[in-house]
Amino acid sequence: MNSESSNSEGLPLRVKDLRVSYGDRVVSHIPSLELAAGQSIGIVGESGSGKSSALMAMLGLSSTTGAQPTGLVTVSGVDMLADTPQARSMLGWDIGLVMQSPQSSLNPTMKLRNLARAALRRHGVSKEDADKRITEAASIVRLDERVLGRYPHEISGGQAQRFVIALAVAQRVRCILADEPTSALDVTVQAEVITLLNRLRHEEGIAMLLISHDLPVVSELTDYVLVMRNGEVVEEGKTPQVFGNPQNEYTKSLLASVPEWQTERPRKNAWTS
Template sequence: MTQDDAPGPGPSRPGPEPLLSVRDLSMTFPGGRGRSARPVRAVDRVDFDVARGETLGLVGESGCGKSTTGRMIVRLLEPTGGSVTYDGRDISHLSQRELRPLRREIQMVFQDPHSSLNPRQTVARIISDPLLVQGSTATDARRRTTELMELVGLIPEHIDRYPHEFSGGQAQRIGIARALATSPRLIVADEPVSALDVSVQAQIVNLMDRLQRELSLAYLFIAHDLSVVKRVCDRVAVMYLGRIVEIGPKERVYTAPAHPYTRSLLSAVPLPDPVGERTRERITLLGDPPSPASPPPGCTFHPRCPKAQQLCRTEAPELRAPAPGEARQVACHFPEAA
């Protein structure tokens, strides 16, 4: 997909209708007990699209709201605000009965492969369960499970083994096979390689890339490792404290980041060139991220931003193109020049 073809997050862009459209998506959790408890705004008015066959990377620090966003999209959580539109249909508040047919088309791969697999069930049962729920016969489900085992690089003869008999990489392949069982069009991958060894990460990333080409899948790829995101994604959305602060084609975001937070994240990614690693600029942020239960006024990044000015402390920036014709958008009053 080229830069010109890549969809932006705005609601009025030209081109074909996206497969997934998220508008003003918000999630507020109730606070704890006591008078001083405050609600936690985990996700705050998030906008983005995912085109058919595209991979959008969603990156940011732990606790920024990435996984919560993914869980709302697959409706493991119901949004408290905004909308999730899949293939032209608003699915934000559908009942479980109404969602059942859509479960075929939207699936999720979880971060920890072993904790997401039932240790008391065989691989055959784990992978075939979605098919049985959707009405397949036991014979058809087992045949499809064998096909999926081969597709993700597992030995079909191991179909009756239990999850503890597999390595972490093999267990994640089982999770991917389960997600593929109903032939989905969109997969939300919530940090699918972060719990794996580096060598195994490469295998899983290559597997997902191959499956996308063969099956025309769209991915929302949630991660905190920017080197992995650069390898697999067409576009990148950077999240900070529940909001998207920069989104656009990965070439623009990686080579000329416009938001100070994006620049700081990229400066922490190790370079393979020792000379470049020693001489490049490192951006060290001050302090810790604010609490989502008590976010700062104005731009939520201003307490840690080296470029913050008075305007940043009083007015929250809108997500907009930093220059006419730009294919990306940035939520910053003083974005970096390209």
Template sequence: MSTPLLTVQNLRKLYSRGTGSVGLDGVSFSVAAGETVALVGESGSGKTTCARLLTRLIEAEGGAVQFGGVDWLAMRGEALRHARGRLQMVFQDPIAAFNPRASLRRLLSDPFRLQGLGRQEIAARVRDAFQEVGLPDTLLDRLPHEVSGGQRQRVAIARALASKPELLILDEPVSALDVSVRAQILNLLRRLQRDRGCGYLFISHDLAVVRAIADRILVLHQGRIVEEGDTETVLADPRHPYTQSLIAAVPRLIEPGRTHHDG
């Protein structure tokens, strides 16, 4: 078996109970290149804390993270800034992370500009990035609020991919979208993964969505992983009472004869 792209060991970041989240209390898992691992659990279970720790938006209180063979938590300063392109994050609705006065062209140009590319090459890369995520060039000069939620999410994915990351952390990337648009984005993510071979850490509370995209599931409850395994195995035969309660809340999730890549 190849070395995992991301290895997390005993990762800890605890909060007081009054915050509504316990944080993380000794979480361990791995993500391989080309693999989608889903992190599922209710609000306050620690999912977003995990994402913020891995993107170094907050610092861990304990544990270790190896990413691409590097001690990820030990990186500082310029080395960390250069390495950040290898691990990118896509949010539930990227409009809060976008400059509202910047055109989509400008939003997509910035990552390429930081790579030191010339104006003509940037323009070509932006057009290619738009094409890769299925957006027409006619939208390039629109502002973020002038396009639909699904189109914004495609821009966010294109922007995240601009730095050629090895790992994408996707935090509830389709929960704000209509069902039909949700399916389109999930299909896009699957195709991009096939083409690029990057790993996904897919954070969600929606088990139906997770079933459609994830190879493995990590069930997070009160800051700890209480169950993990192959997606179909966990959903068809959950062992932990908390996992059983999550699945019971979605009574039509498991249908006889249906695989998680149908539809």
């Protein structure tokens, strides 16, 4: 897709001809993706379609899975496929990750405030500034500051997800990559997190890339969507157009697999909020 920005190297996230391979087998191919500030793009598809492999490459973490990425992935102009200190420093600074089950990634021996402080200090933020950022970020995501004094096992899934998002806000990331961020939450908490993510991108200008198989969530959170199958993008376009008038047979079957998704609860589309 083409961004409206004329300065593509200054985009929070830019992808060009990204191919992720295991040996001779290409498991994911993203021809083009440009994510501007405040914009949200979704990547959907069944399990094994290549979504997560693309995500790991965009984070510069393909080597942890033994995959070989080629092409171009830049975050704020920095090559994420290069194994350099600058590329590694982008993760958790210009780009943040929100996962499906955040509690599994939190150190169980540390209270949340100490976890956040350690992450910020690692990027050179002073203790005083780190504490200030953490408190401000908790307020932005409407997380009770008292929760920061608890251990990961003492909080709910919704609180854990808010904390991870608050950490991204405290780190002042330009882009959030979210991998099934609501699938482990109940419907009520899911709606709260969706509202929060939408508010962050509209009010804070944070760009978002959402990886999900949950079409209703994607419909609420994204402006543009890529549909993947067997490692390839089979359809893409503005979310209401793709979901409202799909052209590819696979997209049609994907939407038909959840016929109730438009009526299961009232929805406020991200592109009109």
